[in-house]
Every structure is written in C-alpha cells, then in structure tokens.
Amino acid sequence: MADFKTRTDAREGRETLDALVEQTARQDRAAFATLFNFFAPRVKSYLLRLNADDALAEEIAQEVMLTVWRKAHQFDRTQAAASTWIFRIARNKRIDVARRASKPALDPDEPSLLPAPEIAPDDAAHASARDLRVQAALKELPAEQLSLLQLAFFDGLSHSEIADRLAMPLGTVKSRLRLAFDKLRKHLDTDDL
DSSP states (O other), rough: OOHHHHHHHHHHHHHHHHHHHHHHTTTTHHHHHHHHHHHHHHHHHHHHTOOOOOOOOHHHHHHHHHHHHGGGGOOOOTTTHHHHHHHHHHHHHHHHHHHHHHOOOTTTTTTGGGGOOOOHHHHHHHHHHHHHHHHHHTTTSSHHHHHHIIHHHHHHOOHHHHHHHHHHHHHOOOOHHHHHHHHHHHHOOOOTT
C-alpha cells in the first residue's frame, strides 16, 4: 500500500512540476519562482557531483534557470518530465563550459594567426626573376645531381638517408651534392642562393 502511495505522490509531483514549467512558458513569475526555489539547489548539487567547483556550479545553475525562463515554451510534457528537461539543460551547459575551458584562448598577436605581410611590387618582381634563374640553373644539372637535390631539399632527407634510399655510398652522395652546388653557384648570383 505504501508503494502505491509513493508512486501516486511521485506522479502528482511530476504533474505539478510539468504544470509549473507550462505556466512559466506563459511568463508566470510566481510559477517560475516556485520552479527556481525547487530546482536551483538540486541543479547546483547535480553539478557539484559532476566535479564543478562551488562557484562554477552556482553560475551554471543560474544559467540553467535563466534558460528555463527563456525556453519554457519549448517544454513538452509528452517528451519528458520537467525534471528530466531541466537536468538535461544543466548537463548540456556543463558540457559547454568544459569545452570552452579546454580550448586555449587565442593570442591575437600570434604570428601564425596574422596575415602574411604584403610583398612590395619591386620585391615580387625580383623574386619572380630569381625563381626563373633558379629553375633555369636546375635544368642545367645532370639528372642524378638533380634527384639528389630534390631528395635533400624537397623530401627533407639527410645525406645518410639518401644514401640508404638509393643504395649509394655516403661519400658519393656528398660529392654529387657538392658538385650540384658548385654548378648552381656558377649560374646564379650570391643573392639567389
């Protein structure tokens, strides 16, 4: 008999809370005050169990209750009980706060976030002319020297890694790279290198 009374009391309590949220949706301040007094401490306690510190739990609980006031019109008692709806809001707010806390603040002066400086037209023209000279000089190299330069500079391999990859003695790799640089120096100005 006591079990039936408990279930009846729980059902009546749910009906009352659902009705209070629906009244809040109609901007009923007294209904919201009742909801606030009932749920705010429970939401704070729930947030404390989720490892929020006291101040953060209080702040999130306030945000949750403000959301309840603003979005009470979205509550649908056929989808969930008022308590389920409110605690879902609390859980989502806690997740949002955790996500914001895990993201570092961006430094507006971080060089990698700043746009590249504009290149002066005369500098751009010089760079373009230099690129053409370098390309022409590279075409003059024998194929084996060019391939070694590509492995060293475009693939970022060390001399010993190139030797291993090509099954070539390390001394041969070094001497061919030295020869390639000597040929490039003859075709290019020191400013191009």
